[in-house]
Amino acid sequence: MKDVDKSFRKDTETEIPLREELQPRTVTAPDGQKIEIDPLQDYFCQEPPKVHKQSYLKIVEDFYNWARANSLWILGFGTGCGAIEMRPLMTPRFDAYRYGIQWRPTPRQANLLVISGYLSVKTLKRAIRAYEQMPSPKYVMGLGSCTINGGMYWDSYNTIKKLDEYLPVDLYIAGCMPRPEALLAGFMELKKKIRKGEGEGANKYAENFDWYKANQKSVIKDWDMPDYNW
Amino acid sequence: MMRDLYDHMKTRYRLGDLTEQRANLAFVDVAQDELRALLVELRDVHGFTHLVLLTAVDWIEEGRFQLTYMVNNRTANLTLGLRVYLDRKSPVGNTIHDLWPTAATYQRELREMFGISFPGSPRVDEEFILEGWTDMPPYRRDFDTLAYSQQTYAERGGRETHDPRDHMQKKLYPEGRP
Amino acid sequence: MTFEWIQIAYAALTLFIVINYGLIMTAVVRKIGARVGGRYGIPVWQNYIDLVKNFALRSKISHGVMFYLGPVFRLTGGIGLLLFVPTIYGSVMFQNFSFAGDLILALYFIFFGTLGMALGAGESGHPLAAIGVSRGLAQVTAAELPLALAVFAISLQYQTLNITEIVAAQQGSIFNWTLFTNPVATVAAMFAFVGTMMRSPFDVVIAPQEIPIGPPTEYHSAYLALMQTNRVLFPVAKVVIYMNLFFGGATNWAEFSIKVFSIYMVSVLIGVVHPRFRVEQSIRFFLKWGLPVGVLAILMV
Amino acid sequence: MVSAIYIIATGLGAGFLIGLLKDDRKGDAFFLAVAALAAMAWISVSWTLALTAGVAEPQQIITAGVQPPFAINLRMGLAEAGLLSVITLTGLVSAFYLRPALMQLGRRAAAVLVILVMALSGLVLTRDVFNLFVFFELIVIATGGLVLLSNDKRAVAAGFKYLVVSQVISVLLLIGIIFTYHAQGSLNIDDIPAQPMAFTGAGLALFLVLIALVVELKPFPANGWALDIYEAAHPGFSALFSAASATTALYAADKLFAVAGPDWLPLATGLGLISFLGSNILALAQRSDRRLLGYSSVGQIGLVLVVLGQRDILGDAYLYVAGGILITHAIAKAGLFWLSGLVTGRDLADWAVLRANPVLVLAFASFVAMLLGLPPFAGFYAKWDLAHTLVAADRLPVLVLVLIGALIEAGYLFRWFGMAMKRKSAVAFPGFALDKVTAVIIAMVAGWGLGYIWGAAGAHPNLMLATPLAFALLFLVLEPLPAWAKNLLAIAGLLGWVALRYPDYDPLQLVFALVMLAGGAVILLASFHVRGRRLGFYPPAMLMYAGLAMLIDAQTSFQFFAAWEILTLGSYFLILRGQDSEPHALSYILFSLGGAFAILAGFALAAMGIQPFALVNLAAIAEAGLAIAPWVFVLLAVGFMTKTAAIGLHIWLPGAHAEAETDVSPMVSGILLKAGLFGLWLLLIYMGRQTLWGVDLTHVLVWIGALSAFLGAVLAIFQEDAKRLLAYSSISQMGYALFGLALMNHLGWLLALMFVINHFVYKSMLFLAVGGVKERTHTKLMYKMGGLITLMPFTFISVLVGIIAMSGVPPLSGFGGRWVFYNAIMASDLRLPMVLIFITGPIGFLYLFRLIHTIFLGQLKDEHRKLREAPFWIVLPQMLFVAFLIAFAVLPGMMLRRVDAYIATITGDQALTWSGRVITSEFGYWNPIAIAAVIGAIFVLVLALLLAINHNATRVKQFNIVFSAERPYKPQTTHFAWNFFAPYRKALGFLESPVVTTFWGALTDSLHASADFARRIYTGNGQTYALQVVAFVVAVYLIAMGGVS
Structure with missing residues (x-):
């Protein structure tokens, strides 16, 4: 791999101003009084994520984990070209439903975020938002070499190369692209992990929240959302 | 046919030489100040009603950008590329969004990716694909995308690159080519 | 028709049976x-697994009091609907709380959950x-219009609004069913049945992938679990009414x-072979086809 | 007693004396004139008083010491005395009013004024035809002189035209007199024998005399010259011209018609009707105040001419009726002309300056009401008697035409009043001259006094002595008090009245009394939130409540109708107070008056001349199976349905309810609409089913009710304005009630009654809630709000409870209504209208959800972030209503049971059984307590389960939503509210097309168009006017005589 090119220095000086709709402003109430609006404070919950303890009884937690493992609801969010590999999973040939895997249209009802390929910075922002809006416990699967080390986008100016820097990845499935069988194998692996109580990505994210945020903000320059998207 | 058109136009416009790629595809250099008049005439008189694309090439060595306006005559199946050169130091193009509304989108893209400005084009200064981009426009050739990537994105160690040809050769003939 | 405390236990039993039945039946249908x-x-x-999973989720959010109460309204609506209607004819145990009101109560109580859900959403x-x-x-x-007309028709036919009496009148032979004694009313009611079961072609309300999932977009965890419970309970409760009135x-x-399974399958069978209607199309459909049948039903009584 | 001859003598003497004065002694001239007028007035008034009290006898005054016909004789009777009082007093007040003008014009003007009044008096007094002519000429000359004396150039032209036309009339009159003398050999009126209207010499003579006098009354269309005078002359003089001259001329005509015999009366009737209708239609198109007043005068005189034409059937009541209309008109018109002198601009909207002075506003309102014959003024009694007499004598067409004319008159007068109240004044506030204001106030007081006298003199109870009305009028005096004090008194008055009357009511009346009066008191609690004095709110509000109280108490048709008119008038002024409510208040009053006239006609038809007519006698008519019974039914039903805003007659309601003030909307919606229901209720109880052309009219009502319910609901779901939504919903709800009533069975009536109670409660509550929101957000447009639930929790609760109750979802009280409803229609044999009603239920749910969603749920807007809960006094009544609704839901028996039993006494069956907590009908059963308990228990259990699991949920904020992985941009674009039911509009939007509005609009437009067309005959040219008069006379002659011979 080529060494860092010393002759080119990226611009680290310029700051992106806050987007107009998020800038504090003053509006006039119907009765004439002036109201200060700070959109980020007023519109969004600012609470950081919590680390959720497990149940006091191990047997209860094991039962829960069994249920979680057998009821994986995927967020229907195709981030890259790998999304095309998920469609066959619904067909008679692969039929992922028999493993308790279903697709949900909203992050609130999903537990598993499949990052299906390369993530441009712009998509990363949406992926973070979607991930944070999912209720915990939640799991992330990285699909394909792009999420592992950048793959064929290793030298792209706007594609991240190492997903676990930004989101707590439970499982990678290698390949470019991995076939549906590989995905099924990955789901099986993930189920095992969850049943063993190792699917604690959400807690990991909450524990290392600052680190994740720093990484995210280092690539997403126009951070136009609260630190945690409830 | 294309030649006839060229000869006809040549009498009134300062055109460069005609580069004929195929019988129905040709390129010609155009002076920037005559571009608009030429496009209007091509569209309204000669039937080139469709703007196929508007794109740019960074001729860094020559210190200029080349804008290519590709227009198409559907009935005659002719495509003509008009090349306009802009100074690379202060690249300002003429907006043609009023001739073809789609041009506005092309111009927005060029503004973002090459830093070529098109005064008067709608929403041209708003971000197009990139969000919060502060660096040099990334399609310029002096923008080093690898260096930028290395300076910006975390990497995972242990990555190897193989030239497919060498790799397969090694794999198939470990002892060297028979 | 008087209240005794033991009826609470009986009602709980009905509820238990119906919820389990509903959970399994909907899975079987799928x-x-x-x-x-x-x-x-x-x-x-x-x-069952999905239900447990949703109850076991750890982080939850709330958008406010009505958001919180929405699923409560919804499930109360489902349970109430079930319990205001006698489930098993001739059984003392499974008369539930039908002493509180008649058919009209059941028909109007359907809106209770809808209203709460709508407010929460x-x-x-x-x-x-x-x-x-x-x-x-x-x-x-x-x-709902054809149903209202059909109900009116059959309550005129039986001269009562008391569900138990309507069922009683249908006993004896299969040909005493309203289905055979008043087929027009039954057809009218089945229009409404198909129209309100949230299945194709009338499922534009939750149209996934278009308006993600409609009203429950923000619901998750135990909220969603309550709504899932209702989702298996409510159709059964509704089918019970249709069963009592027409079958x-x-x-x-x-x-x-x-x-219950057979009646439920009617909407499923229609659903699997039809594409989705837009709302104005389904309104026109019901006014053009359902309404005349309903009118015919009340004119023929 | 001073002899009446001295009136004339004084006038003449003063006239000469003034003539002798020097030119520069203007003050003395004025003083002399005033003194003379005062003396004349004193004589007239003393005669009036004496004759009324019965201490004096009517007097025949013989001049020249010889018996007639060789001498001129005068007569002083009650009618003469009354008219003379009006004339002389108007003259006196006008003299003061004209003081600046008179001072400027000099002694001649003063002399002419005195002479004019003298001549007018003479015309009233004289019993001699030629003498009549002499006085008439004197009047013409004096009038011409007074008009010409003005500085206004147009006045000069107008005076000239007047003289030209008057000469034509004089010639006609003179020829007539000559012929008469030739035929009779006497000029004494009393010697002229009754003449058949025939093509004979005597007939022609009489015709000429009569027609000359009629033309002098400026009948439409031969009256262009008179209008120019009204428009151009000094208002003080116009007042005299309108009030005194017209009155006198009319009396002169009356004298001759009296002797001409009954044959001639149809002539008067016909000409009067044409005049009344024609000039009222023309007045519609007027933009100039005085010209409008002129047309109105002509119209009113036409009306009296109609009355004159009925003297054969009016008999003893003739004086009462004609006098009532005539004198009221004289006072009101004089007052209005005097008012017009206070207003500098001549456009109708310029009267907005009057708003600077509340007393003048009151005066204006009083004059308008007087002109239209609204209670408690004298014209009301007169119109009532007139209508009854007309119907009894089978002259229904005359009544219909009179009522149509009156409605048109109401149209322009109330439009004018509305402009004065709501428009911005284009002219600067001039400041009011005290003497002019005094003149106006004198006229107003006289009008009120006359109303009292007429009330006392007639056969009917005196309205001004009715306690509720007196109580309402008390608030006129209390206006200077602060609003809270008046409010306290108002509430105490309402509650006190209910407490006082409570023992005498039957359950039905009790329910209505509780809803209208006690309920009104609860709504008035909301009025405590208004600071200051709140001028002009309490008198109309209390007027409305007074009308309602009297309505409930009414035993006779007169009491009922009077109450109806009073509440209509009060509510009109109340509605007019709202912002942007001018056109809506106008359409409200027009529809209401139209309805009221239908009721009047209905009652008159039912009474058949028998007075007083007890309401219970309606039942006798129905039982007797008279042919008129269905017509009575139709007229009354239409009248009542204008108040309940049944579809087709509903277009006034949305605007009127939506634009009214916060605490007025619930009054007019929750309470006022019930007046119509009350009327319908009485109608159906008393008259039962009626059949017209083989159609059962109650079935028609069922259909109208169903259509109203359906269309009202459909229109409601498309509204963006919250109050309009509620207003359309009222149409729908009233449709339900009408439907229930018209089912004509026990349960149907019970249903209607539940609607009366429920609709009052939840509609008042919702209107107050929405009003409270509007107080804070300053908008009624729902899409501009959103997310207010946390900021206005109490308001939210009341809306929530309101919509649950209204949509009929158990366990709240609305369900009871639906249950009774189903049972009611099962008991009925009507099937098809149910279809409409069935579809209406869920549609109602649609607009209600929209109401709560778009205001309280969804996204909070930036400018509303610091909103506070609605004012305490607006929230308080809502909370009372919430408590009531919940209590009523659980214990519906507390009121219904008694009413149920009462209805059973009417229908004679027992539809419901009340055993313990269960209510059983023939078909089903219902146990409200069990329902509430079961639902409550399940709800609590489920909630407990959810709380156990999700008690630790993080409370997030408004933008913490999943937004397809995006972030909302701003609340406005994230709140789904505008055009909320777009798919519905696509499917059923055609129902929204404004067919009814277009129909009524076209009707109004065609009236206006005909007015514009007719106006072309008034060219402003003197010759044309003279020709018109001649053509008019010839035409009348040909038509009248041609028809006979």
Whole structure:
């Protein structure tokens, strides 16, 4: 791999101003009084994520984990070209439903975020938002070499190369692209992990929240959302 | 046919030489100040009603950008590329969004990716694909995308690159080519 | 028709049986659908797992009081609907709380859950939830119309609004069922049935992938679990009403399960072979086809 | 007693004396004139008083010491005395009013004024035809002189035209007199024998005399010259011209018609009707105040001419009726002309300056009401008697035409009043001259006094002595008090009245009394939130409540109708107070008056001349199976349905309710609409089923009710304005009530009654809630709000409870209504209208959800972030209503049971059984407590389960929503509210097309168009006017005589 090119220095000086709709402003109430609006404070919950303890009884937690493992609801969010590999999973040939895997249209009802390929910075922002809006416990699967080390986008100016820097990845499935069988194998692996109580990505994210945020903000320059998207 | 058109136009416009790629595809250099008049005439008189694309090439060595306006005559199946050169130091193009509304989108893209400005084009200064981009426009050739990537994105160690040809050769003939 | 405390226990038993029945039945229906499509399909106990999973989620959010109460309204609506109607004809145990009111109570109580759900979805602040509610309400106005007419027709036919008496009048032979004594009213009611079961072609309300899932877009964890419970309970409760009114009721749980399943499958069968209507199309459909049948029904009594 | 001859003598003497004065002694001239007028007035008034009290006898005054016909004789009777009082007093007040003008014009003007009044008096007094002519000429000359004396150039032209036309009339009159003398050999009126209207010499003579006098009354269309005078002359003089001259001329005509015999009366009737209708239609198109007043005068005189034409049937009541209309008109018109002198601009909207002075506003309102014959003024009694007499004598067409004319008159007068109240004044506030204001106030007081006298003199109870009305009028005096004090008194008055009357009511009346009066008191609690004095709110509000109280108490048709008119008038002024409510208040009053006239006609038809007519006698008519019974039914039903805003007659309601003030909307919606229901209720109880052309009219009502319910609901779901939504919903709800009533069975009536109670409660509550929101957000447009639930929790609760109750979802009280409803229609044999009603239920749910969603749920807007809960006094009544609704839901028996039993006494069956907590009908059963308990228990259990699991949920904020992985941009674009039911509009939007509005609009437009067309005959040219008069006379002659011979 080529060494860092010393002759080119990226611009680290310029700051992106806050987007107009998020800038504090003053509006006039119907009765004439002036109201200060700070959109980020007023519109969004600012609470950081919590680390959720497990149940006091191990047997209860094991039962829960069994249920979680057998009821994986995927967020229907195709981030890259790998999304095309998920469609066959619904067909008679692969039929992922028999493993308790279903697709949900909203992050609130999903537990598993499949990052299906390369993530441009712009998509990363949406992926973070979607991930944070999912209720915990939640799991992330990285699909394909792009999420592992950048793959064929290793030298792209706007594609991240190492997903676990930004989101707590439970499982990678290698390949470019991995076939549906590989995905099924990955789901099986993930189920095992969850049943063993190792699917604690959400807690990991909450524990290392600052680190994740720093990484995210280092690539997403126009951070136009609260630190945690409830 | 294309030649006839060229000869006809040549009498009134300062055109460069005609580069004929195929019988129905040709390129010609155009002076920037005559571009608009030429496009209007091509569209309204000669039937080139469709703007196929508007794109740019960074001729860094020559210190200029080349804008290519590709227009198409559907009935005659002719495509003509008009090349306009802009100074690379202060690249300002003429907006043609009023001739073809789609041009506005092309111009927005060029503004973002090459830093070529098109005064008067709608929403041209708003971000197009990139969000919060502060660096040099990334399609310029002096923008080093690898260096930028290395300076910006975390990497995972242990990555190897193989030239497919060498790799397969090694794999198939470990002892060297028979 | 007087209240005794033991009825609470009996009602709880009814509820327990019906919820389990509903959980399994809906899974079986999905499984049948999968088999028809050549798939293996979900396990029949999948609904239980999903329910446990949703109750076991750790982080929850709330958009406000009405958001919180929405699923409560919804499930109360489902349970209430079930319990205000006698489940098994001739059984003292499974008369539930039908002493509180007659058919009219059941018909109007259907809206209780709808209203609560709509309010909860409204407070979530999600525009797509509001669009879903708007679609749902708009569609249900037209869809419920044939039912109202059919109910009116058969209560005129039997000269009563008392569900037990209506069922009693249908006993004896299969040809005493309203289905045979008043087929027009039954057809009219089935229009409404198909229209309100949230299945194709009348499922534009929750149209996934378009307005994600409509009203419940923001719901998750235990909220969603309550709504899932209602989702298996409510259709059964509704089918029970149709069964009692048009299909001779049920005298035991075996008959109950067969009839409920069969009636439920009507909407499923229609659903799998039809594409989705837009709201204005379904309104026009009900006014053009459902309404005349309903009018015919009340004119023929 | 001073002899009446001295009136004339004084006038003449003063006239000469003034003439003798020097030119520069203007003050003395004025003083002399005033003194003379005062003396004349004193004589007239003393005669009037004496004759009324019975201490004096009517007097025949013989001049020249010889018996007639060789001498001129005068007569002083009650009629003469009354008219003379009006004339002389108007003259006196006008003299003061004209003081600046008179001072400027000099002694001649003063002399002419005195002479004019003298001549007018003479015309009233004289019993001699030629003498009549002499006085008439004197009047013409004096009038011409007074008009010409003005500085206004147009006045000069107008005076000239007047003289030209007057000469034509004089010639006609003179020829007539000559012929008469030739035929009779006597000029004494009393010697002229009754003449058949025939083509004979005597007939022609009489015709000429009569027609000359009629033309002098400026009948439409031969009256262009008179209008120019009204428009151009000094208002003080116009007042005299309108009030005194017209009155006198009319009396002169009356004298001759009296002797001409009954044959001639149809002539008067016909000409009067044409005049009344024609000039009222023309007045519609007027933009100039004085010209409008002129047309109105002509119209009113036409009306009296109609009355004159009925003297054969009016008999003893003739004086009462004609006098009532005539004198009221004289006072009101004089007052209005005097008012017009206070207003500098001549456009109708310029009267907005009057708003600077509340007393003048009151005066204006009083004059308008007087002109239209609204209670408690004298014209009301007169119109009532007139209507009854007309119907009794089978002259229904005359009544219909009179009522149509009156409605048109109401149209322009109330439009004018509305402009004065709501428009911005284009002219600067001039400041009011005290003497002019005094003149106006004198006229107003006289009008009120006359109303009292007429009330006392007639056969009917005196309205001004009715306690509720007196109580309402008390608030006129109390206006200077602060609002809270008046409010306290108002509430105490309402509650006190209910407490006082409570023992005498039957359950039905009790329910209505509780809803209208006690309920009104609860709504008035909301009025405590208004600071200051709140001028002009309490008198109309209390007027409305007074009308309602009297309505409930009414035993006779007169009491009922009077109450009806009073509440209509009060509510009109109340509605007019709202912002942007001018056109809506106008359409409200027009529809209401139209309805009221239908009721009047209905009652008159029912009474058949028998007075007083007890309401219970309606039942006798129905039982007797008279042919008129269905017509009575139709007229009354239409009248009542204008108040309940049944579809077709509903277009006034949305605007009127939506634009009214916060605490007025619930009054007019929750309470006022019930007046119509009350009327319908009485109608159906008394008259039962009626059949017209083989159609059962109650079935028609059922259909109208169903259509109203359906269309009202459909229109409601498309509204963006919250109050309009509620207003359309009222149409729908009233449709339900009408439907229930018209089912004509026990349960149907019970249903209607539940609607009366429920609709009052939840509609008042919702209107107050929405009003409270509007107080804070300053908008009624729902899409501009959103997310207010946390900021206005109490308001939210009341809306929530309101919509649950209204949509009929158990366990709240609305369900009871629906249950009774189903049972009611099962008991009925009507099937098809149910279809409409069935579809209406869920549609109602649609607009209600929209109301709560778009205001309280969804996204909070930036400018509303610091909103506070609605004012305490607006929230308080809502909370009372909430408590009531919940209590009523659980214990519906507390009121219904008694009413149920009462209805059973009417229908004679027992539809419901009340055993313990269960209510059983023939078909089903219902146990409200069990329902509430079961639902409550399940709800609590489920909630407990959810709380156990989700008690630790993180409370997030408004933008924490999943937004397809995006972030909302701003609340406005994230709140789904505008055009909320777009799919519905696509499917059923055609129902929204404004067919009814277009129909009424076209009707109004065609009236206006005909007015514009007719106006072309008034060219402003003197010759044309003279020709018109001649043509008019010839035409009348040909038509009248040609028809006979």
